[in-house]
Amino acid sequence: MFIPLDIFRKSMENKPIGTPLEAWLAFLSFTSPERIEELITSYPQFKAMYQEIYELCLNTEKVMNVYSKELEILDRNTVLYMIDEMQEEIERKDLELAQKDHALLRQQQEILELKSRLAALQEAEN
Secondary structure, three states, X not given: OOOOHHHHHHHOOOOOOOOHHHHHHXXXXXXXXXXXXXXXXXXXXXHHHHHHHHHHHHOHHHHHHHHHHHHHHXXXXXXXXXXXXXXXXXXXXXXXHHHHHHHHHHHHHHHHHHHHHHHHHHHHHO
């Protein structure tokens, strides 16, 4: 389900938070202290979540650690993607090489046949 939070915020101007769904949407979209206080007063279960967010923002090392983990995952995925790309390129090059080897073998056979004919013609002339 897609809910545009900016439209939700506008629709909630001067309107109290009345349902659990509105509470969750308020948690995701409201930033003003008054609205957050209203949410925590009406739905105390959100207090722990706000507390965790607040502590996380105070601890920049922890925030950077989260980014580091995300970057590590991104790097690993990038490496895997590049390996897949290189593997496909290697397979494509192997196929091209096999085709060229086959063409070279045919040319060598043709040369041998032509040499054989030439030798036969030279013998016939002598």
